[in-house]
Amino acid sequence: MEITNQDFSNLLQYIFMGIQRGSIYALAAMGFNIIYNSTGVINFAQGEFVVYGGLMMVSLTMTMNLPVPVAFFFTVLFVMLIGILMERLTINTVKSPTVLRLVIITIGVSIFLEGIAMVSWGKNSHVLRHFSSSETFEVFGAMILPQTLWIIGILVFIALGFILFFNYTMTGKCMRACSINRDAARLVGINDRKMVMISFALSAGIGAIAGIIITPIIQMDYGRGTMLAIKGFGAAVVGGLGNSVGAIFAGILIGIIEAFGAGYISSHYMDAIALFFMLIVLFVKPSGIFGSSEASKLKEF
Amino acid sequence: MKKNLVIIILAAFCMVFVSCSKKEEPVKEEVKQEEVKKEEVKKDYVVGAFFAITGKFASLLGEPERNTVEMMVKQVNEAGGINGHKLVVHMEDTQGDNSRAVKAAKKFIGMGVCAIVGPSRSGSSMAVIPVVQKAKIPLISCAAAESIVVPVAERKYIFKTPQKDSDAVRKIYGRLNKKGVTDVGIITGTTGFGNAGRGQLKTLAGEYKINIVADETYSPADTDMTAQLVKIKNAGAKAVINWSIVPAQSIVPKNMKQLKMDIPLYQSHGFGNIKYAKLAGDAAEGIMFPGGRLLVAKQLIHHHPQRPLLMKYKEDYESTYNEDASTFGGHAYDALLIVINALKAVGDDPEKIRDHIETQNFFGTGGNFKFTPEDHNGLNTRAFDMITVSFGEFKILGEW
Structure with a gap:
């Protein structure tokens, strides 16, 4: 079959669409991983952090008319505060924190936060202005939104920040120590409870950023959290739970598979195709693409 | 493991109990009130x-x-x-x-x-x-x-x-016939409303000699319909019909604008809430849909039989x-x-x-x-008027 210009620009269009979708899954997956690494728990309220990020940004920029960078900063701070509160009030107070108990608590918090969002922001979808122009520009026949570039740029920036933080700062190293062996970390004097709190703050912050950058494209409403959390969780599992490089790779891969599925096969089966891919990965390599099967045997799940 | 299971089952029971007990209470009270009143009045x-x-x-x-x-x-x-x-x-x-x-x-x-x-x-x-x-x-x-x-x-x-959704389809197809458009792409939400509309669009296409060149769907939680629209564009559609009742329908006009698709977009009567138009912002301009007259009550001529009722409501x-x-x-x-x-x-x-x-x-x-x-x-079909979005408001589209 001859490849025409049209085919190429379609391919490019689908790839960009996939990366844009996938970046959000990747950010949600990274949020899952941070908390998973420090507590061994899947935080099902992760999607709510994304929703709160988006909605808070809408309030600050659209109603209070703050400039984007200022609003960005305060929104992330606000959501990080929610993350810290969540950890202090619900996770930290549990006397014998088994994984199952904590997971159920996070589900409860997720439903609670969803309800609060519904009451405070209403049930409507909210729109947010694009960071720069909302006019698309053309790259080899594919139409690309400036916002897509923002999303990709911020994802790269966060990924770099992530690597620097966990490899070169004391706090980052302490958090890694806790995730490798909590008891040993305590023995050398690391305050593991504080590390858990920081991990919630970080993961909430990343969730908030995901929410802020995606809202101009998808509109935000209080109920979006669950779906975002499920897709992000999928990306985290496919990439190997706890592995952040894996999360980014798997998130974008799932996004692109969805876009290709919708574009080349059928939009009726878009979600099915992505889920089918996840199942295949888990059958072939249950610890995820980047996960180590040795390590996963030692974890509770 | 057993302990965990017990906890889960207990939690499930609690949830069921709480949700049941919450809902029963107010009704019981109301029933009691009724009983008291029955003796006094009709x-x-x-x-x-x-x-x-x-x-x-x-x-x-x-x-x-x-x-x-x-x-x-x-x-x-x-x-x-x-x-x-x-x-x-x-x-x-x-x-x-x-x-x-x-x-x-x-x-x-x-x-x-x-x-x-x-x-x-x-x-x-x-x-x-x-x-x-x-x-x-x-x-x-x-x-x-x-x-x-x-x-x-x-x-x-x-x-x-x-x-009826079939009447809405007839209204749209009737207009397409008048405009001489035959090739359309349809994109529908995967809800009861969307599926029923998709069925009607396909069934009635033959009667109006409409050729559906692309048939795409999206789920209510979907965030981006670019891929579906690219397919519709490439299939050579001269108009798009978007049939859905959920907020996600507002993403379609936005994506069309991003793709610089300038063919007309028709929506279903499920678009009949100005909030949906506001969500799509600029991109909503020029959308056409068959809608009830309530949305445009103020623009109806004064002796229109529906006008007084609509205005009052x-x-x-x-x-x-x-x-x-x-x-x-x-x-x-x-x-x-x-x-x-x-x-x-x-x-x-x-x-x-x-x-x-x-x-x-x-x-x-x-x-x-x-x-x-x-x-x-x-x-x-006379229950519908064709309505368009102009400067962020619903306007009756003149007779056609």
Whole structure:
């Protein structure tokens, strides 16, 4: 079959669409991983952090008319505060924190936060202005939104920040120590409870950023959290739970598979195709693409 | 492991218990109040109403519907009730969920209501039909799909107030014929409403010599329809028809603008809430859809038979709730009006109400209802006007 210009620009269009979708899954997956690494728990309220990020940004920029960078900063701070509160009030107070108990608590918090969002922001979808122009520009026949570039740029920036933080700062190293062996970390004097709190703050912050950058494209409403959390969780599992490089790779891969599925096969089966891919990965390599099967045997799940 | 299982089961029981006990209480109280009042005055006329008041994808439907019903009940009772009988409406929230709708319907039947208004969604309506048919209680649905009242032989007790989706399709196809457009791409939401619309679009295409060159769908939680639209674009469509009732439908015009697709976009009557147009912002300009006249009441000519009623409803609603009236609230208005008309004429015997509805002929917010034993919707294509979005507002599109 001859490849025409049209085919190429379609391919490019689908790839960009996939990366844009996938970046959000990747950010949600990274949020899952941070908390998973420090507590061994899947935080099902992760999607709510994304929703709160988006909605808070809408309030600050659209109603209070703050400039984007200022609003960005305060929104992330606000959501990080929610993350810290969540950890202090619900996770930290549990006397014998088994994984199952904590997971159920996070589900409860997720439903609670969803309800609060519904009451405070209403049930409507909210729109947010694009960071720069909302006019698309053309790259080899594919139409690309400036916002897509923002999303990709911020994802790269966060990924770099992530690597620097966990490899070169004391706090980052302490958090890694806790995730490798909590008891040993305590023995050398690391305050593991504080590390858990920081991990919630970080993961909430990343969730908030995901929410802020995606809202101009998808509109935000209080109920979006669950779906975002499920897709992000999928990306985290496919990439190997706890592995952040894996999360980014798997998130974008799932996004692109969805876009290709919708574009080349059928939009009726878009979600099915992505889920089918996840199942295949888990059958072939249950610890995820980047996960180590040795390590996963030692974890509770 | 055993310990964990016990905890899970306990938690599940707690949740079920809490959710049940919460909902039972208010009803019991109301029933008690009724018993007291029965001795003093004429007995109350008890009607059940259930809408998707909360829930992820349908609260834009259910909320105005609930508000409308509450407003009407207040107005009726302040004016002395129906022939001296107080009108009592029991409200339930289906959350847009089919099984909850069935549960609510069973509850209404157990309470002995004389008629039921709602639910909001086509899927829920289809789910409650068997229950309601069996109990022989008239139900007036506020959902759009035509299959709710067709075939009429199997829907003896079922009526509906929103315009038929087939009529909406006919209106759009009629306009396409006039414009000489034959190749269209359709993109529909995967909800009851979207699926029913997709079916009608495909069935009626032949009759209007429309050629559907691309048939795409999206789920209510979807965030980006670029891929679907690229396919429609490449298939050489000269117009796009977007059929959905959830907020995600507003993403389609946005994506079309991003892709610089300048072919006309038609929406279904499910677009009939100005909030959907506002969500799409600039991209909504020029969208065309068949809609009830409530949305454009102010622009109707002064001697239009629907105008006084529409203006009154709109003003009452907007002054009470401080938000724009939508066609969905109008559907609930018409549905309760039908019940009130029947109660006035024949009292609260469900069988008599059913028979009376089949003879009703009146102007509602949806159009001129002419119910017959063969037609349990009573509206035709004339109930619609083609409406467009211009400067962020709905405008009647001139005669075509």
